[in-house]
Amino acid sequence: MARASRTPYVVLGILGVLDPKPLSGYDIKHLIDGTISHFWAESFGQIYPVLKQLAAEKLIRARATTENGRKKILYTITAKGEKRLAAWLEEPPEEGPKREELILKLFFGSKTKIPVLIGHLQTRRDRAQAIVDQYSGWLKIIQGQRESYTPFQTMTLRGGIAMAKAFIQWADESLATLSRMKGTK
Amino acid sequence: MARASRTPYVVLGILGVLDPKPLSGYDIKHLIDGTISHFWAESFGQIYPVLKQLAAEKLIRARATTENGRKKILYTITAKGEKRLAAWLEEPPEEGPKREELILKLFFGSKTKIPVLIGHLQTRRDRAQAIVDQYSGWLKIIQGQRESYTPFQTMTLRGGIAMAKAFIQWADESLATLSRMKGTK
DNA sequence: CAGCGCATGTAAGATGTTACATGATTCA
DNA sequence: TGAATCATGTAACATCTTACATGCGCTG
Numbered sequence: 001m002a003r004a005s006r007t008p009y010v011v012l013g014i015l016g017v018l019d020p021k022p023l024s025g026y027d028i029k030h031l032i033d034g035t036i037s038h039f040w041a042e043s044f045g046q047i048y049p050v051l052k053q054l055a056a057e058k059l060i061r062a063r064a065t066t067e068n069g070r071k072k073i074l075y076t077i078t079a080k081g082e083k084r085l086a087a088w089l090e091e092p093p094e095e096g097p098k099r100e101e102l103i104l105k106l107f108f109g110s111k112t113k114i115p116v117l118i119g120h121l122q123t124r125r126d127r128a129q130a131i132v133d134q135y136s137g138w139l140k141i142i143q144g145q146r147e148s149y150t151p152f153q154t155m156t157l158r159g160g161i162a163m164a165k166a167f168i169q170w171a172d173e174s175l176a177t178l179s180r181m182k183g184t185k
Numbered sequence: 186m187a188r189a190s191r192t193p194y195v196v197l198g199i200l201g202v203l204d205p206k207p208l209s210g211y212d213i214k215h216l217i218d219g220t221i222s223h224f225w226a227e228s229f230g231q232i233y234p235v236l237k238q239l240a241a242e243k244l245i246r247a248r249a250t251t252e253n254g255r256k257k258i259l260y261t262i263t264a265k266g267e268k269r270l271a272a273w274l275e276e277p278p279e280e281g282p283k284r285e286e287l288i289l290k291l292f293f294g295s296k297t298k299i300p301v302l303i304g305h306l307q308t309r310r311d312r313a314q315a316i317v318d319q320y321s322g323w324l325k326i327i328q329g330q331r332e333s334y335t336p337f338q339t340m341t342l343r344g345g346i347a348m349a350k351a352f353i354q355w356a357d358e359s360l361a362t363l364s365r366m367k368g369t370k
Numbered sequence: 371c372a373g374c375g376c377a378t379g380t381a382a383g384a385t386g387t388t389a390c391a392t393g394a395t396t397c398a
Numbered sequence: 399t400g401a402a403t404c405a406t407g408t409a410a411c412a413t414c415t416t417a418c419a420t421g422c423g424c425t426g
Contacts, residue, residue, distance in 0.1 A: 003387070005413065006286060013293040026377050036292060039285035043415060048379055069423065072377060082296070089290050089297035093305055096284035097386085100224035101191060103344060105278050107221060108198040109337030111267070112274040117337075120278055152294035152302075155362065159288060159355050166351030170344050177340065188415070190385060211405050228387060233407055255394065257405060282414085 003094065007046045008054055010036075012085040015060060015077040017150070022063065022074035025051050035153075038131060038160055051075060059084055106174075114182040118175060125171040128164045135161045188279065192231045193239055195221075197270040200245060200262040202335070207248065207259035210236050220338075223316060223345055236260060244269055291359075299367040303360060310356040313349045320346045 014028050018035065025047050032042050051073075054060045059081035063074050077085070102124050109117050139157055142149045199213050203220065210232050217227050236258075239245045244266035248259050262270070287309050294302050324342055327334045 003413085006284070006289070007413090010289065013289070013296070017293050017295055024377070025379090036289065037283070039283050039288045041283045044377095044379080045381095045415065045417095046413085052379095070376065071422080085293070086296055089293060090301050092308065093286035093290050096286060097282055098222070098224050098226045099191070099281035101278035101281060103224045103341050104191070104195065104198070104221065105274050106337050106344075107341045108202050108270070108274060109340075110202055110335045111198070111271055116275050123277065150295045151362070151366065152291055155294075155359050156288050156292045159291075159352075159359070162351055162355040163348065166347055170347040174340050174344070177336070181336065188385080192385090209405070210407090229405095229407080230388075230409095231386065237407095253395085255404065 005046075005050075007042055007050045008059075009085060009088045010040060010042060011047065011050055011054060012059060012077060012081050012088075015075060016082055016085050022076045024072040024074055026072070028075075036156075038135075039156070054081070114178050118178050118182075121171055121175055121178070125168055125175070128167045128171070131164045132161055132168070135164070190231075190235075192227055192235045193244075194270060194273045195225060195227060196232065196235055196239060197244065197262060197266050197273075200260060201267055201270055207261045209257040209259055211257070213260075221341075223320075224341070239266070299363050303363050303367075306356055306360055306363070310353055310360070313352045313356070316349045317346055317353070320349070 010032065011028060014031055015023060018031055019027075023031070025044070028051075029042065029044055029047055032040065051060070051062075055062045055075070057080075058078055060075045060077055063076070065072060065074055102120055105112075105120060106117060135157055139154070139161070142154055142157065195217065196213060199216055200208060203216055204212075208216070210229070213236075214227065214229055214232055217225065236245070236247075240247045240260070242265075243263055245260045245262055248261070250257060250259055287305055290297075290305060291302060320342055324339070324346070327339055327342065
């Protein structure tokens with residue numbers, strides 16, 4: 001059997017933690033993209049079926065509405081859903097799939113030209129810098145209005161920044177090494 | 186379409202970079218586990234079919250042998266395979282799937298007890314420390330016999346150490362924060 | 371009125387894990 | 399002799415991404 005899907009718990013978590021008001025599948029997807037996207041991704045193809053499944057299990061409650069002409073289905077977490085979420089949170093987290101393509105290409109670096117590797121690494125380094133900038137901005141916002149956010153959100157945000165910074169430092173050192181190799185070769 | 190599998194290239198890379206002598210599927214799997222396992226994993230269920238497929242495409246050459254009574258199929262990379270590997274290395278690496286279950290559970294931390302979170306985080310912190318220890322050992326070995334390893338292998342190893350250390354530092358800070366929260370609450 | 375964003379969903383297809391099946395050899 | 403390791407493979411199954419399908423409302 002393949003590892004059990006975490007999507008139901010992500011949905012339960014978003015519904016239970018992130019926002020007290022009812023959310024649609026569309027809302028959930030965009031909340032995920034706007035908050036936890038740097039360590040967790042979900043697609044519509046996953047979310048909509050899971051929503052139905054969770055409603056069938058009475059872990060969430062569905063309510064169809066027509067907000068200014070537009071049809072949408074809003075979901076709220078039930079007491080049973082809260083319990084299920086809490087039980088999952090207690091289970092030891094498993095490690096995710098390891099698939100670092102950049103590192104893989106660096107590892108096999110002897111089979112290509114140095115500038116190619118420099119290009120790959122530089123691109124990712126810049127992306128990491130953009131993440132640091134974005135996250136640092138969020139951190140300021142969060143610290144400005146502490147009531148709306150849990151300390152856990154701050155904690156994971158700090159983690160994201162710390163990891164991205166560490167990556168940048170290593171990338172810069174490695175880029176310098178690669179440049180030196182290009183010169184001497 | 187789902188993202189294209191990288192398994193063929195991993196196999197090609199192992200065969201081309203890691204060891205000059207012919208390798209069996211079994212060898213390849215264990216080499217992967219022993220070297221790149223912290224950023225890339227493959228299972229037998231992937232490797233054996235890919236080996237056949239690569240041989241059919243003439244990217245690798247198969248040779249059946251009976252080494253001291255034990256039957257095995259040894260593979261070597263062909264010139265065509267080398268070319269395919271080089272072409273892949275030039276393509277910009279895509280980002281892997283984001284699935285950090287630990288971070289997810291921390292993010293939803295307000296729905297469980299602090300000691301639960303401390304337990305999860307401590308476990309992973311200790312695992313990261315073990316990785317740092319193991320990698321640091323490998324680094325010494327590599328630096329001792331430089332002929333057998335490429336500078337790229339050293340580079341990725343350093344990256345692994347740097348990232349694990351950054352994680353540990355963040356984890357320690359977060360564990361301290363969590364302990365404080367437990368006390369004051 | 372065209373295009374974009376909102377909103378929900380389904381289908382296809384590939385990836386990847388786990389478990390199973392088989393058989394030989396080595397070592398305690 | 400029994401267990402562990404070597405060695406190759408297949409089948410089942412679930413996950414997940416991508417693409418497609420549909421339709422409404424708002425804005426330029």
